[in-house]
Amino acid sequence: MTPEAARALLRALFDAAVAAADPMRVVPAALPPRPAGRVLVVGAGKASARMAEAVEAAWGPCEGLVITRDGYARPCAVEIVEASHPVPDARGEAATARMLALLEGCGAGDFVLALVSGGASALLVAPAEGVSLAEKQAVTSALLASGAPIGQMNLVRKHLSRVKGGQLAAAAHPARMLALLISDVPGDDPGEIGSGPTVGEASGPAEAAAILTRWGIVPPAAVAARLAAASGVVAPGDPRLAGVETRIVAAPAQSLEAAAAVARAAGCTVESLGDALEGEARAVAGAHARLARARQAALAPGAAPHLILSGGELTVTRQGGGVGGPNAEYALALALALEGAPGVFALAGDTDGVDGAAEVAGALVGPDTLARAGARGVDAAAALAANDSHGFFGALGDGLVTGPTLTNVNDFRAILVLPQG
DSSP states (O other): OOOHHHHHHHHHHHHHHHHTOOOHHHHHHHHSOOOOOOOOEEEEEHHHHHHHHHHHHHHOOOEEEEETTTTTOOSSSSSEEESSSSSOOOHHHHHHHHHHHHTTTTTTOOEEEEEEETTHHHHSBBBOOOOOOHHHHHHHHHHHHOOOHHHHHHHHHHBBBBTTHHHHHHHHHTTTEEEEEOOOOOTOOOTTTGOOOSSOOOHHHHHHHHHHTTTTTTOOOOHHHHTSSOOOOOTTGGGGGGEEEEEEEEHHHHHHHHHHHHHTTTTTTTEEESOOEEEHHHHHHHHHHHHHHHHHHHOOOTTOEEOOOEEEEEEOOOOSSSOOOHHHHHHHHHHHHTTTTTTEEEEEEETOOOOTTTTOOOEETTTTTTHHHHHTTOOOHHHHHHHHHHHHHHHHHOEOOOOOOOOOOOOEEEEEEOOOO
């Protein structure tokens, strides 16, 4: 297999993973017939506008409000509002207030369809009483830089919110609600997807405060005071959630299997490490480099290429001032650990098209990555130390740039190992 063919195959695998989670493909099968009476569509997340588009393709024009990331809007009768991600902004706060007002006007005969995907944690913005948007932004930024796993980040977000942890669904009571979710979290826990706006939450604010302490984050005084008080999250079993049904319509495992099917059709053997990997991006990359070398050493000349697939959500503890994200940092650390090993190619990308806060999904790596960088005067080790993985791959033209994918099923990683000799 030529280097060009290897890179093309990796990109085809990524595209298959994204296509498997396209809301236009997965949402219609989860929809009941359109209910009689008033139907209200609400939602938030990077995939939510595309989900609303899929709903209207099946049900016709609908009333409602959906909040999505900048650049991810779709043409709908439902109002689509764009706002900031991953740090919330005033647009998201204003739209969330309007959404809550819509829901609070619902009656027992109304039906609410809630569309939730990854990104809703930042896009649904209703700071808890006594906490300002600026203070919420400060805590979010600190968590993003800390290396905290997504589940812990979202737990903190719930206890600093008037909309997460089941509170969105409670606002719609006594209306019936169907929540359709696209999962971007390891384990597909509905309570973690978008910080669970339609799902009850059993934790208390003291657990959120402990997470901030664990990651060395000193919160603003108002945030500390809020976490020392009672939280507004809705407990599981609360009667206001009795009329809520939740369905996950797309998840990382489906996308990994779609990519695996393409790889098998191309003649590869496939090894999946699972869809729920977590950890520091550079540490996971080192382990995967060792695995790739071991698999290559076991391949006989002429054997089928071996593909190593994985999903999940890696983290980056920011120590430098560069521009990067967990997927590109993983790719850069992998290239350094492989040290130009012949016949090993890789792709790491976020299925939403955004790695960190940059408009880049991730990056591709080949045996020539370090040599090409050296020829351009680009220091890979220095870039990793500065968390400047997007800068590194941008200089090589090896960034994975997709534009908005309109879905979000978390990170996608593929390592293609070719036999040698």
